[in-house]
Amino acid sequence: MLPDYATYEQAIGLDWYEVDPNLRMLLDRLLTDPDDRTFAEGVVSRYGALVGRRIAARAEVSDKHGPVLVRYDRWGRDVGTVVHHSSWVENKADLVRRRVSPVDCRRRRAARSQPS
Numbered sequence: 001m002l003p004d005y006a007t008y009e010q011a012i013g014l015d016w017y018e019v020d021p022n023l024r025m026l027l028d029r030l031l032t033d034p035d036d037r038t039f040a041e042g043v044v045s046r047y048g049a050l051v052g053r054r055i056a057a058r059a060e061v062s063d064k065h066g067p068v069l070v071r072y073d074r075w076g077r078d079v080g081t082v083v084h085h086s087s088w089v090e091n092k093a094d095l096v097r098r099r100v101s102p103v104d105c106r107r108r109r110a111a112r113s114q115p116s
Helices: 021-030 034-064 086-097 102-113
Strands: 068-072 078-083
């Protein structure tokens, strides 16, 4: 039986993987190899907690304060720099520190499949 999401006041602060059995069922359906399933479980469970608890709260701020194009520096030179709000930078740093990226997941999976 699926949960009634209306019982949650908001999604921010929840472990998104833990509260959504659809994600587990999707992994079960798509990943028939037990090793792949175990690997994916570890990645997705870490990601669900990180995103639901830390990233989502800061994303609310980032959404309200989007990136700003700074065309010129204080001397009038064209610099064309994009400045992001600190919450966006913190979110990106959290994802990089925790190695949550498709490229990193592919690398870890490839390394796991290499014979020792």
